[in-house]
Amino acid sequence: MRDALIELLREEAERRSAETFSAPSPTDVRRAAGRRRRATVAAGASMVVLIGAGVAVANQAVRDGRTTSEPTPTRTPGPQTVAQQRSADILDGVVLPEGAQSVDGPPTTKLQQPELTFRAGSEYVVRDSRFWTVAGTLASVSQFFLTHDENGMRYNGYSGSPNRGQPIVAVYFGDLLFSLDPVDASTVGIRADTSVAWTPDRAASERIPDSVDSVEIRYYLGSAENPLGLRSLSGVEAQHLAELVNALPLVSTQGGAFHGSLPCRGDILQTRLTFVTDTVTFIITWPEQCGGSVVTIDGLAQPTLDVSDELRHAVEALLPRPTQTP
Numbered sequence: 001m002r003d004a005l006i007e008l009l010r011e012e013a014e015r016r017s018a019e020t021f022s023a024p025s026p027t028d029v030r031r032a033a034g035r036r037r038r039a040t041v042a043a044g045a046s047m048v049v050l051i052g053a054g055v056a057v058a059n060q061a062v063r064d065g066r067t068t069s070e071p072t073p074t075r076t077p078g079p080q081t082v083a084q085q086r087s088a089d090i091l092d093g094v095v096l097p098e099g100a101q102s103v104d105g106p107p108t109t110k111l112q113q114p115e116l117t118f119r120a121g122s123e124y125v126v127r128d129s130r131f132w133t134v135a136g137t138l139a140s141v142s143q144f145f146l147t148h149d150e151n152g153m154r155y156n157g158y159s160g161s162p163n164r165g166q167p168i169v170a171v172y173f174g175d176l177l178f179s180l181d182p183v184d185a186s187t188v189g190i191r192a193d194t195s196v197a198w199t200p201d202r203a204a205s206e207r208i209p210d211s212v213d214s215v216e217i218r219y220y221l222g223s224a225e226n227p228l229g230l231r232s233l234s235g236v237e238a239q240h241l242a243e244l245v246n247a248l249p250l251v252s253t254q255g256g257a258f259h260g261s262l263p264c265r266g267d268i269l270q271t272r273l274t275f276v277t278d279t280v281t282f283i284i285t286w287p288e289q290c291g292g293s294v295v296t297i298d299g300l301a302q303p304t305l306d307v308s309d310e311l312r313h314a315v316e317a318l319l320p321r322p323t324q325t326p
Helices: 002-017 026-063 079-092 138-146 236-246 309-318
Strands: 101-103 125-135 161-163 166-172 176-184 187-197 212-220 227-234 270-277 281-287 294-297 300-302
Touching: 079 125, 079 187, 138 166, 138 176, 138 187, 212 236, 227 236, 236 270, 236 309, 270 309
Parallel strands: none
Antiparallel strands: 101 125, 125 187, 161 166, 166 176, 176 187, 212 227, 212 270, 270 281, 281 294, 294 300
16 A cells, blocks of 8 residues: 555656656556556545544543543532421421320321411421320420430420420420320320421522612611711622612512511611612612611512622621611
8 A cells, every 4th residue: 555655756756857748658557557556545544444443432431431522510509499408407307205106197186287477477498397295294295305305306495385284385496386186095196397498599589780880878767868878889899789779589478478668766867878870760778777688679679688788888898877866
């Protein structure tokens, strides 16, 4: 193959360097065509070998697990999923009296519902329940729960509630509630309920757009028309405050995220930030002592935001709160 290529190149060079042209004989034409075919076939064989080797290398890489594709990113669980996992973890970790047996449903009619309903009406709460029975009396089992605070449980001060003529005891540990009712003279039914609140993510339409132009900081009592402190900012300061506001979580209250005015006295100092963008006007107002906030976008009430200390400190660094009020 190598000699054939060299011979073909030599003849081509001789032909180009010839000072005069002479027509080749029929025999010379046949010989040259044969040499070209042999050189072409040899070169083609080389390409087949090279391409085949490349396919073999690629196949071996696949067999070895060496691929160039990026790993699939792990999705961060949403707040509701996190709350569901916490609810399951709480119930998996409850501390029960020795000998407690799990049952599929309420062991008594009265344990079909929890003794207390906490965080009632909220759409942002994960609820779950489990049931057991245990040998003992209502007094001994309730005493067990009142004296055991394992797994981070903390007694919040509620116990010993009568229920429609018969005693049911409720023991409340924050996100966990135990309801107890006698099954018979020597057996007590146990119901455990979780109520884990979660905060929904904010929609993009509930945030300040990136095109924020300016922000006005205003302190006032009663009416915003009579400010005790006022400053307008633009550029980096406005963008920084907008980023802090956009990072605020929604307030998950007993009735879900609430809208409108806060039940706060008029003599409480209020802080208001008014952001102006090329599309909307975003206003957030919060009282110093009542918690929560009032948020509007172009005058329309939005879900309440939980104001962070970082935002408060950033605002006060740009405009100190008035030290004296009327």
